[in-house]
Structures are given as C-alpha cells and as structure tokens.
Amino acid sequence: MGSASNVAVTSLRKLISDGYWKPGEKLREVQVAEILGVSRTPIRLAFRTLEQEGLLEKTGKQGFVVREFSADDVLCGVEIRGVLEGLAARRLAERGLSARDQEALQQCLDDSETLFEKESLVEEDISRWADINSRFHAVIVNGSGSRTIADAIARNNHLPFASSDSIIIDAAHLQKEFRKLHLAHQQHQMVYQALVMGEGTRAEMLMREHAYIGLRYGRLFGLPDALQD
C-alpha cells in the first residue's frame, strides 16, 4: 500500500469524480481528513496535486472548491487528447514501429476482431473492450518515445471525461452500443495501417478523429445532443 498522501490523492479523485461534493462546493480540510481517517497534512498535500490536475481550484477567497466543467470543457478535453495522441502517433509512424510495438498493436486488433465476430455484445465484453482499447492507446502514447508527451497526455487524462479509458457504455442498450464500439475498432485498424506504413500525417489525423468517439458516450456530462451521434 502506498503512503497516506498518495492514498489521499487517489481516494479524493474518486470521491470528487463520484460527485461527493457538488461543483463549486468548498472542501474543508478537517472534514476531508476525517472522511479519509488521516490528519490534515496529507490532505493539504493532496489538494495541491488535485489543483494542478485541474479537479480543484482556488477560490478568490479561501480554500479549494471542486472545479465546475461545462459541456464545452468536455469537448475541449477530448480535443486536447486528440491533438496530443495525434502528435504521439505521428512521431511513432515517423520513427518507425519496433517489432514489439507492432505485435502488441496487432494483438489488440486480433482480440477485438474476435470480439466483433458475434452480432452483439454481452455485458462482460465491455470490460474486454475497455482493456483492449486501453492497451492500444498505451502503445501509441509510449511509442512516441517522449516522456514529455506521455506526461502531457497523462495530465490531461486526469480530467475524468478526457481519458481514452472514460468511454462509458450504456449497458441497457448493448445492441446499439455494438455499432459504436465496432466503429472504434475500425478506426484502430486504420490507425494501425497508417502507422506500419510510416504515414505520420495520416496517423495523426486519424488519431485526432478517433478521439471524438469518446464524446458519443458523453451523455452523462450533459453534452448537447448534436454532439452525441
């Protein structure tokens, strides 16, 4: 188990994402300390980290409040991920894929291929897809070969709606979601093609476009309908 301070960061991130406090609501150090069963010190450290991540912000007055996000912020978070992952993909294509990377990506495509052989999905397929998707993006991000780029993407991913992992699927309508996930898979295939052919500009463009598919699952964030489908 990690230090109390690191635990505080992750626990707080979850509490905030789960809506324990309303947007704009102030967090009192003593209250948070009691909830997590630690003293104020690790909480104060955690507040600084969460502030940098963009989940908290200083008020004009005193203390920190949970950051309020608009539908446009959600769109921007996704677009930021698009341009950054696009940058990573372009670099990967231009430097050339290692055999290891190419295999890993191929494996992702094979895995999702078997997933989509059926006509529809069952609930547990969702987590299978989440895993495949996560691996695919990780290869590209790390494949940029730049820690600076990877860090920038990681920072942006702290916004709970911006990460490529944050695709939320409506389990009640698996039939409808099938088409959408299948499209995501096809986009992965196209990106893969561009990467192995060393077409950096095309890989970048495809990754930028691919980012928007996350928005299609953004109903929970109050996106206008026009952006949803």
Added chain:
Amino acid sequence: MGSASNVAVTSLRKLISDGYWKPGEKLREVQVAEILGVSRTPIRLAFRTLEQEGLLEKTGKQGFVVREFSADDVLCGVEIRGVLEGLAARRLAERGLSARDQEALQQCLDDSETLFEKESLVEEDISRWADINSRFHAVIVNGSGSRTIADAIARNNHLPFASSDSIIIDAAHLQKEFRKLHLAHQQHQMVYQALVMGEGTRAEMLMREHAYIGLRYGRLFGLPDALQD
C-alpha cells in the same frame, strides 16, 4: 506578498531553472527550507506542485530530484505548445474574433511593425518584442474561450523551454537575430489574416509552424545544429 508556500513555488522554480541543482540531483527538504528561510511544510507543498509541473520527479528511492531534459524533450515541449496553441487558434477563428480581440492583435502587429521599420535592433528592442509577442499569444490562448485549453497550455509553459516567452536572443549578434524576429513577426501577420478571415484550419496550421521558431533560439538547451536554422 503571497503566502510562503506560493513564494516557495516561484522561488524554487527560479532556483531550479537557474541550475542551482544539477539535473538528477536530489533536493533535501531541510536544505531548501533553510535557503528560503521557511519551515519544511511549505517546501513539501511546493515539491508536489513542482512535481506536477514536471520540473521535479520522484526517484525510485526517496524524495524528489530535478528532472533531466533531453534535446528531444525540448523539441516535444515546443511541439506540444504548437498543437495546443493551434487548437486555440482554430477555435478562435471558427467562433469569430471579438472587436476587442481583433484590436488587441492589430495593436501587436502595429507595434512590431514600427519595431522592424529600422534596419537593425538595439538591445532594448528585445524586451519590447518579448512584450509584444507575449501579448499576441495571450490573446489567442484566451480567445479559445476555454479555460481547459488555457490551463493545458499554461501547464506546458511551466517547462522552461516550452513557453512562447522563452525565446532567448543572442544579444551579441543583434544583426543576425533581426532576420529571425522579423520572420516571427511575419508569421504573426499570417496568423492574424487567417483568424480574421475565419479560416480555422489554416490558423491552426500556421500556429503549429510558428511554434518551431522558438527552437531557433534553443542553443542553450543543447539542440542539434540541424534544428537550429
């Protein structure tokens, strides 16, 4: 004057950028506390902030060390700014400039126009240009209308070589630098044209290209010669 903790962040940022500690060198809390004349508490808070900004990193062992940057990291920092400011410019062009924004940009262009009417620059012109350049970029970043994008750019700018303000001019060769700054000015003009005409894609592309001009002054960061001119 701000709180001791905020002072610690800015003071530490400067100390690190000035090379007080070598890259990879460990920072001891008590030592830093003595240097800045405060207790360990604000230092510990500052370390967290600086870690998020990317100037410090946790070692595998214990404590924080100053992050070491490669020439490629410098390139990536600049490219990241390019895609993010490009995103901001595209949004600004697509939503349309306010009269206020258009005036502010026009004023920047007018100011630099008078700067480049002469055949060469004197030393104080450099700070004049730095101010103009800073204002120009600020209008575009804020013009995106998205705090999320502005924050992402601000975070990236914490890398001391990535900010658009970090153009370093060799005062010993003002004659040679003249051409480079003049090119930057011409790029500003092109960006302005694209913005007022509402050509988002072109504005984005021009901003991305414009970012690279910072690299031309990157000698101090050990960039390979091929990237310099």
Added chain:
DNA sequence: TGCTGTTATTTTGGATCCAAAAATAGGTTT
C-alpha cells in the same frame, strides 16, 4: 579484498500545536 549483516544517522511522512487570516454572527446606527 570483497561481500554481507548489523547498527547508526539521515531524511522523509504524518500528527499536533499555535498564530493569523477569514468567514460568520450579532448588534448598532442610520
């Protein structure tokens, strides 16, 4: 000499304490 296990010292992480700043409540005046 080189290696390993043990002890001593340093350094960090968390809790507590205290003072200063800020928010709140209450009462007064207009």
Added chain:
DNA sequence: AAACCTATTTTTGGATCCAAAATAACAGCA
C-alpha cells in the same frame, strides 16, 4: 430594512514534534 462596525468562531498556513523508513557507515567474515 439596509449598511456598517465589532466580536466570536471557524479555517487555514506554518512550525514543531515524533515515528518510521531509508540511506549510509561500519564491523565481521569468507
């Protein structure tokens, strides 16, 4: 009823204290 000033309570920021972890120093041994 609204604005203003004051007093009380709350909350934060910084310093200090203590324990645990980690690093460094050291002795014993192959």
